Amino acid sequence: MKTKFIGVAAFLVGSIMSFQSFATPETDFDAYVQGLKQEAKEKGISESTINSAFKNVQFKPKAVVADNNQPEKKLTLDEYIPRAVPKWKIQQAKRLYHEYFDDLKRIGDAYGVQPRFIVALWGVESNFGRFTGNYNVVEALSTLAFDGRREALFRKQTMAALQIIDEGHISADNMKGSWAGAMGQAQFMPTSFLHYAADGNGDGKKDIWTTKEDVFASTANYLKTEGWDDKYTWGRQIHVPAGINPELQGRDEEKGKYLQEWSKIGITSLDGSPLPVLKEDIKAWLIMPDDEIGRSYLVYNNYNVLMHWNRSYYFAIAVSTLADRIVQD
Template structure:
């Protein structure tokens, strides 16, 4: 759950001096202790960190510009093996998917699709030590306030005993576990589905499924709707109607000549929808509903939301 867009770089705390870093760590420990983090957790989590992780700082400063088309982004993520594996997971966890679906009101195909797009069903969760990565980003200064808040939340997670420190791994930016929650999102939305007193989005599939669904539900998910659909536009269509900020009911889009990609009429429901042309005029068009906007709360990227929606459509098919 981490959007990577290039930003301007500052070097407020780019201090290679070990003494400077050590002083900064003392201030961090004082703040964390005042926030209620136990001395034992602070000792275990921070005592061995002597300097920022250079690789984390390097990755943060050298994020590439996003040049891939949305169509390419989507096609590389909705591969045959990802569809096949998603259907396998649907067969493997029918009871837990049913429980999560009933409790949180989110269709299982979307829960599976998020799991698949984020970490390929738990295979690629990141191998950076989360505390150390967040210390490095907090110290660096480029977005220190944001990452310092996330660091304190990460320390709370360890302090609560949800995950052993050595298992608290994630992305270079601190996104954790099989649903790639930042620590603040974990603290707000992660769920102990198994009822064992711990929330483990690293190893417990029930906790992963329930946590993802809980986030979507809290963000306004509507379980009587889908995300949207690819559509076909008539020749000479007025592209001034394109954009998430513009909404029209489906009957109006139908009257304007918009059709499903196979030429059939649009659904008759009076749902508001927005029209997207993510790769510009002449590219694949999509009508998207409110649930598409909820997917963008998870990750503020049209490409990400489209990939999740289209993969969910594939997972709804077959067994």
């Protein structure tokens, strides 16, 4: 009987604790937001921006769940690429490439970035502006900062989002993005917006939500700033000899070799033909994202720039694949 009573008591205590942990986040969140407001004020954000940005802001559990959710199954590149770059997306990319070519060429020439890579990033990031997220960016970022798992990161992003509003690029109500705060058709985080967003149509604003010229210019500015060189492409899929030393792969600076050095190791083009002999040899890195059993690539520095944008081998290969398919018959 005593054991049963203790069990019931423990159950009641546990229930109360569970209820408290469920019930208090909103109250604690409100207090946390007051701290964000104070920090923003100290950083020189105007009172009107602070009031509009935090008006009706609430704790968003879905953003926290998404931040903690990790895919259980890792796809291989052979599985991932057809999903990330399906035939219908290639067809749309080709159509939009030609539809907006005049603006793309003007912006590409100004920044030194091939237009096909601008379109490819546009397509992979937001399906050409169709899927940009419908979260209130300040609300999502405040929630993730409050959650605490990566507080410093998301608190910094929250302050950057407020600065963007304060500078007049977009209103608080219209600043929409993903659960993580990635914004607009380019899916820039707020700090990336402040560093790389560009005015592509000369209207004095940097609008990556609705103005395609600004999306194109911001994308091109990011790539150029991070070291893009339009004299070269991104890399190539290749064939590696059986038993190749796995220590050769990787993007560390010391692992880069010129194409003819890779040829001497036994690496060939995918169809077995020799690697091209260029007038000016180019440095490349061997990557095998799925190890020896999967696809292998020699990638150039432009690929490394794409990895600055998103530190995923799969993402960078998807963008590169789509860019290639845009100009292929």
